[in-house]
Each structure stands twice: as C-alpha cells, then as structure tokens.
Amino acid sequence: MNVFSPLFVMCLQFIAVLFAAPAFAGWVRMVKCWFQGRKSAGLFQPYRDIFKLLNKDVVLAENASWIFRFTPFLVFGTTVLAGVIIPILSIDLPLSATADAIALVALFTIARFFTALAGLDIGTAFGGMGSSREKTVASMSEPAMLMAIFTVSLVSQSTSISHMVNVIAHGEFVLRPSLAFALLAFILIALAETGRIPVDNPATHLELTMIHEAMILEYSGRHLALIEWAGMMKLFLFTTLGIALFFPWGIAAAGDITFLPVAILLLLIKLFFAGIGLVLIEIGLAKMRLFRIQEFLGSAFLFATLGLLSYFMLE
Amino acid sequence: MNIAAQINSILAALVLLTAFGLLVQRRIYGLLHLFAWQGLFLSISTGLVGYVARQHHLYISSILTLALKVIVLPYILHTLIVRLKIHKEVETVVNIPTTMLMGIALVIFSYHLTAPIRELSTLVTRSTIAVALATVMLGLLMMITRRHAVTQIIGFLAMENGLFFAATSATYGMPLVVELGVGLDILIAAFIFGIFFFHIRETFDSLDVEQMARLKEEE
Numbered sequence: 001m002n003v004f005s006p007l008f009v010m011c012l013q014f015i016a017v018l019f020a021a022p023a024f025a026g027w028v029r030m031v032k033c034w035f036q037g038r039k040s041a042g043l044f045q046p047y048r049d050i051f052k053l054l055n056k057d058v059v060l061a062e063n064a065s066w067i068f069r070f071t072p073f074l075v076f077g078t079t080v081l082a083g084v085i086i087p088i089l090s091i092d093l094p095l096s097a098t099a100d101a102i103a104l105v106a107l108f109t110i111a112r113f114f115t116a117l118a119g120l121d122i123g124t125a126f127g128g129m130g131s132s133r134e135k136t137v138a139s140m141s142e143p144a145m146l147m148a149i150f151t152v153s154l155v156s157q158s159t160s161i162s163h164m165v166n167v168i169a170h171g172e173f174v175l176r177p178s179l180a181f182a183l184l185a186f187i188l189i190a191l192a193e194t195g196r197i198p199v200d201n202p203a204t205h206l207e208l209t210m211i212h213e214a215m216i217l218e219y220s221g222r223h224l225a226l227i228e229w230a231g232m233m234k235l236f237l238f239t240t241l242g243i244a245l246f247f248p249w250g251i252a253a254a255g256d257i258t259f260l261p262v263a264i265l266l267l268l269i270k271l272f273f274a275g276i277g278l279v280l281i282e283i284g285l286a287k288m289r290l291f292r293i294q295e296f297l298g299s300a301f302l303f304a305t306l307g308l309l310s311y312f313m314l315e
Numbered sequence: 316m317n318i319a320a321q322i323n324s325i326l327a328a329l330v331l332l333t334a335f336g337l338l339v340q341r342r343i344y345g346l347l348h349l350f351a352w353q354g355l356f357l358s359i360s361t362g363l364v365g366y367v368a369r370q371h372h373l374y375i376s377s378i379l380t381l382a383l384k385v386i387v388l389p390y391i392l393h394t395l396i397v398r399l400k401i402h403k404e405v406e407t408v409v410n411i412p413t414t415m416l417m418g419i420a421l422v423i424f425s426y427h428l429t430a431p432i433r434e435l436s437t438l439v440t441r442s443t444i445a446v447a448l449a450t451v452m453l454g455l456l457m458m459i460t461r462r463h464a465v466t467q468i469i470g471f472l473a474m475e476n477g478l479f480f481a482a483t484s485a486t487y488g489m490p491l492v493v494e495l496g497v498g499l500d501i502l503i504a505a506f507i508f509g510i511f512f513f514h515i516r517e518t519f520d521s522l523d524v525e526q527m528a529r530l531k532e533e534e
Contacts (some may be wrong), residue, residue: 175321177328295339298412302335305419310331313426313445314324 005257009090012260017083021236022046022229024271031279046232053225061122061218071118072219072226075111079230079237082107087165088240089263090252100159101149104241105142108193111230112138119215126207130214133290137199137211140297141192144185147304151182152245154311161244169248177314181307183246187281188300190238192293195231197282199293202231209287239274243267319367320439326360327443330480331422334453337473338418338460339411341404343396346469347389353476354384360443361483367439372491373483379498380479388472391505396465399516406462406523414460421452432485440484447484450477464515464522468508475501 026043033040060069084095085104099107116134119127153159155176156167168179192199200211207214216227244251250266252259288296333353340346358380365373407414425448433441454474458467479497482489489497512522519526 175318175325177325180325180328181332295411298415299339302339302415302419306328306331306335306422309419309422309426310324310328310446314327314442 006092006094008257009092009252009260010084010094013088013090013093014080014084016088017080017233017236021233022050024236024239024275025232027271027275028235028278031276032282035279035283046228050225050229053220053228054222056221058221058223063123064218065121067114068118068121068218069223071114072223072230074114075230076226078107078111079233082237083233085161086237086241087162087244087248087251089260089267090254090256091162091166091169092252092254092256093162096160096162101153101161101164102146102159104161105145105149108234109138109142111234115212115215115227118219122218124218126210126214126217130211130217133211134215137192137293137297140294141189141300144297144301144304145189145193147301147308148182148185148189149245151178151185151304151307151311154308155179161241165244165248165251166254168245169251170253174315176311178307178311179246181303181310183242185300185303185307186242186246188296188303190242191281192297192300194235194238196235196278198285198288198296201287239271239278240267243270243274317439319363320442323360323363323367323440324442326356326363327446327480327484329356330360330450330476331446334450334473334477335415335418337469338414338453338457341411343401343405343465344393346405346466347392347396350392350469350472351385351389353473354380354388357476357480358385360480361488364440364483364487368487370487373488375491376479376483376488376494379494383498383502384472384476387502388505391509392465392469395509395512399465399512399522401463401465401522405466407460408462409460414456417456418453421456422449425449425452436485438484438487440487443484444481447477447481450474450480453477462523462525464508464512464524467524468505472501472505 023043023046026041026046029045030040030043081095081099082104084093085099085107087093087096112134116131116138119131119134121127149159152164152168155178156164156171158164158167191197195202195212200213201209202212204210205213205217212231216224219227247270250263250270252263330353333349333356336349337346337353340349358377361373361380362377365371365377409417422445426445429445429448432444436444451474454470454472454477457470457473461467461470475497479494482494488494515524515527516522519529
C-alpha cells in the first residue's frame with residue numbers, strides 16, 4: 001500500500017491537472033460573465049472548444065519550420081510536467097524530487113521561449129510584435145517570480161516545493177510579513193505570467209494590445225488546441241502554486257491517502273474563491289499601457305525584495 | 316516570537332509598505348490617503364507597544380498620532396490642495412522604477428546600519444528599528460525626488476513618522492513632554508507650510524520649487 005500510494009497520488013494529480021484546468025478556466029469566464037451582466041457559456045465551454053479544435057485540420061504556413069510544429073507539443077509537455085511537480089493534493093509526489101522551485105520557473109520559461117520563437121518563425125508582423133512584447137514582460141517577471149519563491153524558501157530553508165509546502169502547512173503557525181509581501185508579489189506576477197488583465201487580455205484579438213494571442217495567431221487545429229489547453233493549465237497551475245505556497249492548510253500529508261477526499265474538497269473550495277478573486281481583480285482594473293508594465297512588474301520585484309528583506313529584518 | 320511581537324512586525328511591514336507607496340504613488344490624493352494609512356498603522360503599533368511594555372504614556376502618544384497624523388494633517392493638506400487647485404499628477408525628478416531601486420538600496424543600508432543595535436537591545440520592538448530608519452530614509456528620498464512643494468511636505472511628514480516609530484521601537488518612546496512638543500511643532504509647521512505655499516504660488520504662479528532657481532539677480 002505504502003509503495004503504491006505516491007504513484008497513485010501522482011496519477012490522480014496528473015488527471016486533475018489535465019481535466020480540472022479547463023473547468024477552472026470555465027469557472028473564471030463564468031464568474032466574469034456574471035459580474036459583467038452577460039450570460040455565460042457554462043462551465044464546460046472550454047472542453048467543447050478544445051474538443052472542436054482537436055477535430056479540425058491544421059493549416060500550416062508555407063514557410064513554417066519544425067520549430068512551429070514542435071512548439072505546441074513542447075509547451076503542452078512542459079506544462080504537464082510542471083503539473084506533477086507542484087504539490088496540489090498531497091505533499092507526497094515522487095516527481096517533485098526531480099525539480100525544485102528554480103527548475104519549475106525554468107520549465108515555464110522554456111515553454112515561453114519556444115512560444116516566442118514560434119511567433120517569430122512564421123514571419124508575420126504580429127508574431128514578431130507579440131514575441132518581442134512577451135520577452136519584455138518575461139525579462140521583468142521572472143526575476144520577481146524567483147525572488148518571491150526565494151522568500152518562501154528562506155522561511156522553509158529549502159528550494160524543494162514539496163518541502164516548502166510541508167513546512168508551511170505543518171510547521172508552527174507564525175504571522176510572517178515576509179510571506180505577505182511574497183504573496184502580494186506572487187499575485188502581480190501570476191497576473192503577468194498567465195496573461196490576465198492589467199498586463200494582457202486573454203479575450204482580445206485587437207492587434208494593438210495583444211501579447212500572448214499575437215504569438216499564437218497563426219496556429220490552428222490540434223496545435224491551437226494544445227496551446228490553449230496548456231494556457232488553461234498554466235492558469236490552473238499558477239493558482240494552485242499560490243494556494244500551495246501561501247494557503248496550504250488542508251493539503252494531504254505524506255502517506256496519508258485517506259485524507260485525499262478532504263484535500264480535494266478543500267482544494268475545490270479554495271479554487272472557487274481564487275476564481276472569484278481573480279475576476280474581481282480583472283474587472284476592477286483596466287488594461288495597462290504597455291509602457292506602464294515595467295512599473296507594474298517593478299513593484300512586483302519591489303514587494304518580493306521587501307519580503308526577502310523583512311525576513312531578515314523582522315523575523 | 317510571541318504574538319504581540321508578530322503583530323508589531325506586521326505593522327512595521329505595513330509602515331514600510333506605505334513608505335514605498337508614497338514613493339511610487341502618482342496621484343496627490345493617493346499620497347494623502349497613504350500618509351493617513353501610515354499614521355494609522357503607526358498609531359496602532361504605538362498602542363500595542365504601550366500595552367505590551369506597560370508604558371501607559373504611549374497610549375497618549377498613540378491617540379495623539381491618530382488625531383494628528385490620520386485626521387488633522389491630511390485634512391489640512393487636503394484643504395490646501397483644493398484651495399491651491401493643484402495639478403492632480405505628481406511630477407518626479409527621477410523616474411519611478413529607479414526611485415524604487417534606490418528605495419530598496421536604502422532599506423538594505425538601514426538594515427546594515429541598525430544590525431548592531433538590534434544585537435544589543437532587549438526590547439520587544441528591537442526588530443523594527445531597521446524599518447523605522449528605512450522609513451526616515453525613504454521620506455528623505457521622497458523629499459529629494461519630488462518637484463512640488465506639497466509632495467515634499469508629505470515626504471517631510473513621512474520622515475517625522477519614521478522618527479516617531481524609531482523612538483517607539485528603540486526606547487519605548489520619548490518622554491511625554493517631548494512628544495507633545497513634537498506633535499505641536501508638526502501642527503504649527505503644517506500651518507506655516509500652508510502660508511508658505513500661498514506665498515510661493517503668488518510669486519511664481521506654480522508650486523514647482525525648481526522655479527526658486529530664478530530667485531537670483533540678473534547678470
């Protein structure tokens with residue numbers, strides 16, 4: 001039993017990441033529709049979209065190279081791999097030993113790098129513009145992201161995410177200003193990384209403002225399905241990473257398989273509120289001018305650094 | 316760390332956050348709100364320290380801070396801004412991301428500077444001395460990097476907040492007489508600044524202190 005339980009947890013989490021992510025994206029869209037007084041397409045619309053795209057033919061540009069064809073699979077693969085590293089349901093993940101927090105950030109970066117390359121590869125003006133903007137955002141959000149994660153690893157004295165979550169969930173509860181700062185920074189970064197409203201608008205196809213959409217404009221059929229699916233998983237993973245690092249209470253301890261149903265229920269409740277919170281941020285803010293993004297991410301970096309400093313100063 | 320020290324650390328972190336907020340805020344009313352919030356956190360922290368250390372004169376300081384820095388001073392400044400019809404956006408000398416980086420450097424510097432004091436002190440509040448010094452430094456930085464007289468005054472008042480916080484965290488506050496005197500001084504200063512603003516504006520038609528460079532004889 002004890003030999004199989006980590007494997008079982010991992011499989012369960014793999015399935016959860018794959019199939020709960022579209023539902024979470026659907027939930028966010030649904031709440032947003034309600035707040036804006038529109039009728040929503042329902043929780044399961046993202047599944048229908050993905051299914052429709054998977055059944056369509058791929059239209060490739062004449063000068064598309066292997067990078068363009070390879071990118072959707074790579075993006076999907078790295079995102080799924082990240083999904084089995086972040087402790088979502090239980091701390092006991094066999095694969096979490098293979099990659100720590102820094103490697104996790106690197107995984108997201110690889111996906112991002114190849115998406116930017118694919119945007120350039122096809123040679124359209126929009127692709128190049130999107131890639132350039134995406135790299136601008138990435139160059140500022142990644143240091144801040146690492147700083148925020150380092151703050152949490154300082155508190156838990158480790159860079160392994162499982163260990164970090166374990167210390168925060170099961171260690172002594174202490175009010176920590178450093179974690180509050182890190183959480184603030186993490187929220188700002190997550191908004192930028194997943195392309196939500198003050199930085200990028202996931203629903204736009206307006207040429208002047210899009211960032212992520214501009215890079216993947218030439219994709220169609222199953223390629224687009226994989227990229228969209230990976231995008232939803234990225235949103236789901238950032239939310240669950242935030243939950244795991246800052247509100248991990250209720251996550252199943254190592255080897256405690258009977259606690260899993262409770263952990264799943266608690267995760268659902270947390271995701272329910274996280275979705276509403278995300279929508280409240282999105283409808284409360286207008287999309288920023290591109291040149292204001294440096295200030296936005298600069299303050300994320302500031303918060304993360306203050307978190308790091310206040311660990312030394314105040315704790 | 317006991318729970319009071321933890322809450323005090325959180326309050327110190329919030330004071331530091333508002334100090335940075337003052338540095339990066341662009342709108343003048345936003346500055347006033349942040350200044351009032353800083354005063355509120357300071358007042359709660361003072362009251363808390365007074366309770367933990369059984370220094371009852373700190374309660375009076377706390378109430379004084381609440382009345383003066385959360386209600387009276389922001390109100391006076393608000394009236395001034397409305398009367399003077401000040402431009403709503405704040406103009407900075409150095410751009411905001413650079414100011415933020417300078418602010419971070421100042422925080423590290425003050426941490427380094429106060430580290431020996433922290434080792435020696437035995438008070439509950441010893442860990443917040445660095446934050447207090449950083450708040451003073453950030454207020455100074457704000458006075459240097461802003462061009463308008465009103466924002467410079469807010470920087471000055473934020474600096475005073477930092478000094479007050481430093482007194483509370485280093486020695487459980489100054490004697491009550493001194494604190495009453497300082498509070499009165501700040502209030503009078505605010506009135507004098509008000510009169511001063513009107514004069515600057517009458518002379519230069521603007522509150523931009525760069526204009527004062529014109530105050531020299533023609534060559």
